[in-house]
Amino acid sequence: MSLIGSFVLLLALALSGYSFLAGILALVRKGPGSERIGETARRAGIATFALVLLAAVVLMIAAFSNDFSIAYIFHHSNRDLPGPYKFAMLWSGQEGSLLFWSLLLGAYGLVLRLRYKTDSRLFAHASMVIAGVQLFFLSVLNFAAPPFAILQGSSPADGAGLNPLLQYPEMVIHPPMLYLGYVGFTIPFAFALGALIMRYPGEKWIAITRRWTMVTWGFLTCGVFLGAHWAYSVLGWGGYWAWDPVENASLMPWLTGTAFLHSVMMQEKRGMMKTWNVWLIFSTFMLTVFGTLLTRSGLVSSVHAFAQSSIGTWFVIFLGITFLVCLFFYVKNRDHLRSENKLESLISRESSFLFNNLLLLVACFTVLWGTLFPKISEWVQGAKVTVGAPFFNRVNIPVALLLLLLTAIGPLLAWRRTSWESLKRNFKWPAIGAVAVGALVVLLGMKPWQDQSYFYSLMTIMLSVLVAFTVASEFIRGGRVISQKTNQNLFASMVQLTRRNTRRYGGYIVHFGVVVIMIGFAGSAFNQDKEKEMAYGDKMSIGAYTLVCRSYTQDDNPNYGSEWAVMDVFKGGKQIATLTPERRFYKASQQTSTMVANRSTLKEDLYVVYEGQNPDTGRPIIKVHLNPLVMWIWIGVWIMIVGTVIGLIPSTVALRVAAPARLQTEPVGASR
Amino acid sequence: MKHHPALAAYLLKRLGQLSLVLFVLFGFLGAGDEPARVNDLGHRLMCVCGCNQILLECNHVGCTYSDRMRDELVAAVDKGDNDDLTLQWFVQKYGTTVLAAPTATGFNRVAWIMPYLTLVLGLATVVVIVHTWKKRPLTLRADAVPPVHGAELDYFRAQARKETEI
Numbered sequence: 001m002s003l004i005g006s007f008v009l010l011l012a013l014a015l016s017g018y019s020f021l022a023g024i025l026a027l028v029r030k031g032p033g034s035e036r037i038g039e040t041a042r043r044a045g046i047a048t049f050a051l052v053l054l055a056a057v058v059l060m061i062a063a064f065s066n067d068f069s070i071a072y073i074f075h076h077s078n079r080d081l082p083g084p085y086k087f088a089m090l091w092s093g094q095e096g097s098l099l100f101w102s103l104l105l106g107a108y109g110l111v112l113r114l115r116y117k118t119d120s121r122l123f124a125h126a127s128m129v130i131a132g133v134q135l136f137f138l139s140v141l142n143f144a145a146p147p148f149a150i151l152q153g154s155s156p157a158d159g160a161g162l163n164p165l166l167q168y169p170e171m172v173i174h175p176p177m178l179y180l181g182y183v184g185f186t187i188p189f190a191f192a193l194g195a196l197i198m199r200y201p202g203e204k205w206i207a208i209t210r211r212w213t214m215v216t217w218g219f220l221t222c223g224v225f226l227g228a229h230w231a232y233s234v235l236g237w238g239g240y241w242a243w244d245p246v247e248n249a250s251l252m253p254w255l256t257g258t259a260f261l262h263s264v265m266m267q268e269k270r271g272m273m274k275t276w277n278v279w280l281i282f283s284t285f286m287l288t289v290f291g292t293l294l295t296r297s298g299l300v301s302s303v304h305a306f307a308q309s310s311i312g313t314w315f316v317i318f319l320g321i322t323f324l325v326c327l328f329f330y331v332k333n334r335d336h337l338r339s340e341n342k343l344e345s346l347i348s349r350e351s352s353f354l355f356n357n358l359l360l361l362v363a364c365f366t367v368l369w370g371t372l373f374p375k376i377s378e379w380v381q382g383a384k385v386t387v388g389a390p391f392f393n394r395v396n397i398p399v400a401l402l403l404l405l406l407t408a409i410g411p412l413l414a415w416r417r418t419s420w421e422s423l424k425r426n427f428k429w430p431a432i433g434a435v436a437v438g439a440l441v442v443l444l445g446m447k448p449w450q451d452q453s454y455f456y457s458l459m460t461i462m463l464s465v466l467v468a469f470t471v472a473s474e475f476i477r478g479g480r481v482i483s484q485k486t487n488q489n490l491f492a493s494m495v496q497l498t499r500r501n502t503r504r505y506g507g508y509i510v511h512f513g514v515v516v517i518m519i520g521f522a523g524s525a526f527n528q529d530k531e532k533e534m535a536y537g538d539k540m541s542i543g544a545y546t547l548v549c550r551s552y553t554q555d556d557n558p559n560y561g562s563e564w565a566v567m568d569v570f571k572g573g574k575q576i577a578t579l580t581p582e583r584r585f586y587k588a589s590q591q592t593s594t595m596v597a598n599r600s601t602l603k604e605d606l607y608v609v610y611e612g613q614n615p616d617t618g619r620p621i622i623k624v625h626l627n628p629l630v631m632w633i634w635i636g637v638w639i640m641i642v643g644t645v646i647g648l649i650p651s652t653v654a655l656r657v658a659a660p661a662r663l664q665t666e667p668v669g670a671s672r
Numbered sequence: 673m674k675h676h677p678a679l680a681a682y683l684l685k686r687l688g689q690l691s692l693v694l695f696v697l698f699g700f701l702g703a704g705d706e707p708a709r710v711n712d713l714g715h716r717l718m719c720v721c722g723c724n725q726i727l728l729e730c731n732h733v734g735c736t737y738s739d740r741m742r743d744e745l746v747a748a749v750d751k752g753d754n755d756d757l758t759l760q761w762f763v764q765k766y767g768t769t770v771l772a773a774p775t776a777t778g779f780n781r782v783a784w785i786m787p788y789l790t791l792v793l794g795l796a797t798v799v800v801i802v803h804t805w806k807k808r809p810l811t812l813r814a815d816a817v818p819p820v821h822g823a824e825l826d827y828f829r830a831q832a833r834k835e836t837e838i
Contacts (some may be wrong), residue, residue: 236731237729237731238731239729242725343805344805351802354801354802355795355798358791358795358797358798359791362787362790362791365787366787369783369786373783377779377783380779381778384768384769385771385774385775386769386774387773387774388718388724388726388772390715390772391772391773394773395784395787399787450708609731623731
């Protein structure tokens with residue numbers, strides 16, 4: 001198995017090298033043979049994917065056949081590991097996850113190379129860039145982190161087992177989603193670099209890559225929030241985001257990717273911000289690589305950095321080369337990126353995108369800065385400091401609030417310029433509604449003067465309501481016009497409105513999802529928790545709930561032993577649920593893990609953790625968290641996904657106006 | 673719904689002023705009572721067992737540090753020490769990494785200044801860019817589509833109307 005896997009990876013490396021070099025040759029060389037060379041490069045790229053897929057299959061077979069002579073299988077699997085986790089083992093360690101990265105890159109590359117007829121020359125450039133990135137990852141897999149390395153000494157009878165924290169159903173889908181997002185940004189990066197290299201005329205490359213970028217961004221969004229949900233369900237500390245370097249590494253490209261999705265509209269609509277957009281997508285790609293470097297090189301310590309090694313040097317070199325290549329072609333072709341229009345007013349859609357980008361980038365910089373500051377402090381003053389949640393929350397919450405405000409204002413602004421009168425007319429009722437909701441919340445008992453977190457929470461709710469009202473007013477206003485023309489009811493008219501411009505209204509739905517998520521975040525200011533040693537029949541009260549310990553039970557299976565509590569939950573004297581928080585002891589890895597019992601409602605989560613037994617008294621310890629509005633976060637993510645999917649569906653209204661002859665000219669390269 | 677622009681404008685203005693006052697007033701208020709102070713300070717300290725968790729969020733059974741540290745925190749608050757003194761006591765006992773965020777002293781100030789400085793410089797840059805662009809004459813690339821006039825302009829206007837029609 002090991003030999004087959006290693007050989008296949010070596011062959012994949014050779015083919016990706018060929019694809020890269022032949023791709024360059026075909027693009028540089030003029031003459032009749034260049035097309036044939038380019039075609040061989042394209043096919044070599046496709047074959048690379050097939051080989052990497054074969055390597056992944058070989059590793060899977062080795063896992064399912066318990067081949068512990070392979071070091072990776074030994075370290076991340078064991079005989080009694082359930083099948084789905086043997087499958088998930090592929091991305092649970094350093095070498096496997098790099099192989100998975102390479103596999104996904106190959107798959108994205110396959111789709112791109114099969115669709116090359118869309119614009120063969122641009123696609124050839126993008127394919128060459130992808131081959132270059134693939135060449136790097138396959139080099140790392142062959143020389144720095146080989147997944148088929150043989151374990152020294154005799155083959156052990158059983159493996160060391162998978163990390164217990166990873167033995168949770170979401171871990172089967174969270175990393176693939178995250179990696180689809182991470183790796184997917186290679187595609188818009190490849191198109192952007194390719195378009196810059198070939199001085200691609202017009203903005204068609206933006207239109208081609210928009211769908212790629214949205215799909216990638218959607219995957220990354222799912223991945224980030226699945227990670228948050230996993231942390232909430234498994235780590236047992238009652239929260240979903242701890243500003244850990246691994247989490248931060250996934251957030252940074254999401255922030256720049258979000259900025260790109262907004263600013264790219266300025267390039268499409270008005271031919272502006274070309275340099276900015278190109279560098280934004282370059283930065284997003286480099287941040288995905290940097291995030292990988294950050295969490296795998298040991299540069300910063302992390303609670304759940306699952307893999308650390310000396311491969312950091314490889315990533316530093318790759319990052320350096322990538323930056324230099326980008327810089328070289330930017331300097332060489334920067335005149336090609338000159339803006340075609342000028343910005344006419346500070347109160348315009350264009351300005352709102354500029355400010356939106358600024359805030360997203362400041363948030364990204366803050367995350368990066370906070371993540372690296374312990375290291376910087378160590379270099380400068382010789383002493384390490386901790387940069388944890390208090391820093392990130394304090395700095396990022398005001399930025400997030402400003403972003404929310406801009407999310408409310410932005411859609412109300414017209415392109416080029418907006419009059420104050422028009423802005424006031426569109427804005428006044430949503431603003432009055434938001435302030436009224438804020439006043440209502442205070443009347444209902446929120447006291448923002450007691451704590452700064454309450455104040456932020458109130459502001460978040462008010463601004464979220466403001467965004468929700470402006471989004472709703474956009475739908476209602478448009479829906480009314482259609483309704484008047486077609487005599488349909490308002491809802492049907494709004495559906496038709498959305499179908500006519502899926503991108504715009506899908507975007508609004510995404511904004512609405514963000515609002516719902518922000519309301520969920522606002523609830524965290526009112527989190528409560530209690531901890532108690534509980535024997536049979538003991539009671540604990542938190543909020544409106546009373547928990548009574550009914551019994552403790554133990555169980556055992558080949559993979560792990562477990563103990564759990566059976567807790568009856570009462571509210572208003574009436575039993576409403578029975579919860580069973582659990583603690584597991586995994587035999588192969590000799591590690592423990594919690595399984596949180598969570599009763600989730602729209603109002604709050606009753607989150608119960610079985611923490612184990614007090615070593616002194618032998619009595620079980622139960623910790624209960626009452627976390628308001630958490631479910632809103634997960635609902636908001638679903639809304640964002642729905643909005644993204646709607647945005648990907650082509651609009652139903654097609655232009656039927658006959659264009660003047662000169663507008664029908666195909667962009668250079670489109671017909672090749 | 674009937675619109676009352678004057679009333680709405682008046683309400684908007686007054687509510688805006690009220691929001692500003694509330695923002696300034698509440699933004700700088702902090703917690704006062706002892707449990708709230710323990711909660712506040714406990715979220716500004718780290719557990720030093722190596723779990724990298726906030727002190728009050730450390731959920732390790734049998735953690736040799738967090739229980740003791742929580743007791744020490746409650747004792748310090750009971751004693752009446754102010755926040756700075758309490759945190760300083762923890763730093764002296766457990767080292768600088770016990771604080772969950774950098775202090776606002778010495779080089780650590782840079783940690784706090786940089787994000788805000790970036791924001792301010794960024795805002796200034798955006799405003800300068802907007803003003804520069806407003807003044808800049810429109811330049812077109814040699815291979816770009818030239819300005820349109822006459823029938824072609826009418827066509828584009830018709831197309832824009834069609835595209836923006838709801």
